[in-house]
Amino acid sequence: MQIAALRQKAAEGTATLEDYQKAVILIRGDRKSAVASSDGARRAKAKADIKSADEMLDELGDL
Amino acid sequence: MNVPFPEVLDSTIIAAYRSCGRKAQLEFFEHWRSKEPNVHLHAGASYARGLEVARRAFFEAGKPAAEAEALGLQALLLAYGDFECPEDSAKSASRTAGALEFYFERYPLGDEYCIPLQMPGGKRAIEFGGVEALDILHPETGNPILYSWRMDMAGEMVMGPTTLRLGLDDKTASQLGASWSKQWDLRSQFSGYVWGAARNGIKLDGFLVRGVSILKTKYDTLEAITYRPQWQIDRWYQQVLLDVERMIGDWKRGYFNFDLDHACTEYGGCPFRSVCLMKEPEQLLELHFERRQWNPVTRTETVL
Numbered sequence: 001m002q003i004a005a006l007r008q009k010a011a012e013g014t015a016t017l018e019d020y021q022k023a024v025i026l027i028r029g030d031r032k033s034a035v036a037s038s039d040g041a042r043r044a045k046a047k048a049d050i051k052s053a054d055e056m057l058d059e060l061g062d063l
Numbered sequence: 064m065n066v067p068f069p070e071v072l073d074s075t076i077i078a079a080y081r082s083c084g085r086k087a088q089l090e091f092f093e094h095w096r097s098k099e100p101n102v103h104l105h106a107g108a109s110y111a112r113g114l115e116v117a118r119r120a121f122f123e124a125g126k127p128a129a130e131a132e133a134l135g136l137q138a139l140l141l142a143y144g145d146f147e148c149p150e151d152s153a154k155s156a157s158r159t160a161g162a163l164e165f166y167f168e169r170y171p172l173g174d175e176y177c178i179p180l181q182m183p184g185g186k187r188a189i190e191f192g193g194v195e196a197l198d199i200l201h202p203e204t205g206n207p208i209l210y211s212w213r214m215d216m217a218g219e220m221v222m223g224p225t226t227l228r229l230g231l232d233d234k235t236a237s238q239l240g241a242s243w244s245k246q247w248d249l250r251s252q253f254s255g256y257v258w259g260a261a262r263n264g265i266k267l268d269g270f271l272v273r274g275v276s277i278l279k280t281k282y283d284t285l286e287a288i289t290y291r292p293q294w295q296i297d298r299w300y301q302q303v304l305l306d307v308e309r310m311i312g313d314w315k316r317g318y319f320n321f322d323l324d325h326a327c328t329e330y331g332g333c334p335f336r337s338v339c340l341m342k343e344p345e346q347l348l349e350l351h352f353e354r355r356q357w358n359p360v361t362r363t364e365t366v367l
Binding site for chain 2 (some may be wrong): 003004006007010011015017020021023024027028030031034035038
């Protein structure tokens with residue numbers, strides 16, 4: 001349940017303990033997803049191709 | 064002087080007076096408060112309420128951790144109410160609720176290593192406080208001036224072979240880092256709590272300060288332990304008495320010193336900055352402020 005909807009139910013006095021428990025789980029899931037997608041975006045941001053060690057050794061061999 | 068001298072002081076009032084006498088006079092003697100709601104105070108209070116209820120549910124009522132957290136969330140949202148968060152603030156109801164969830168993921172109730180002290184009647188030292196008489200008399204009543212204190216929690220923490228008794232203070236912050244951790248070692252707020260606890264037979268070694276930063280896209284946390292040897296508590300107490308003596312002197316002469324310096328711009332700026340910029344601020348006070356009196360003992364605010 002979105003927090004806004006839960007706030008509304010809380011104000012009306014109709015929110016149940018189960019609503020709050022589900023909300024905690026949802027909040028946790030959303031936060032972890034946000035962290036994961038932020039980490040992924042950072043990893044995808046390499047400005048240049050990162051060569052493997054073998055590729056770099058091969059280049060040395062060409063010198 | 065035609066405004067009463069407060070009968071009860073606390074660390075907030077003392078800190079305000081030390082920072083700027085005029086600010087303390089306007090806020091705690093004349094009880095002027097901005098009509099503009101303060102999102103930091105509101106979110107902070109809601110967050111603290113959530114933590115309190117969750118802790119009580121777990122440690123006093125024996126509820127399972129998940130249920131205790133849910134009850135904490137309920138208390139937080141009820142305390143936040145229908146307050147409208149400014150658009151540029153990270154402290155919306157949603158983000159504040161998220162901070163509570165983040166807190167309990169990082170510091171699970173079932174794995175809490177600072178266990179709240181047991182108190183009489185099956186209670187725990189959660190929102191643990193009191194009111195103590197200072198060795199200085201009220202200039203009007205002749206009774207001792209009172210000092211009110213209240214800490215988030217007092218607990219025991221095992222550190223290797225040692226068991227420490229520490230107060231615990233939860234703080235919300237915008238930024239955490241080395242400078243955040245260093246600011247607590249002389250902080251009067253904690254010295255006052257340790258003094259108050261000792262007056263009630265509980266000797267604390269110091270304080271565990273837990274900070275959670277609430278930003279628009281992430282949360283973070285940091286802990287710091289600050290110790291309070293007895294000589295520091297004694298020094299704190301003597302300084303409080305000197306400060307209160309000066310406060311009484313200012314009140315009697317009807318003039319509190321203006322800082323006119325760093326206090327005007329620290330912590331996002333003094334709420335009375337606009338007042339001090341006016342030669343005759345009375346109209347501005349009436350327009351942008353209202354008189355609300357905070358009672359540190361009952362922790363309620365009354366519109367005057």
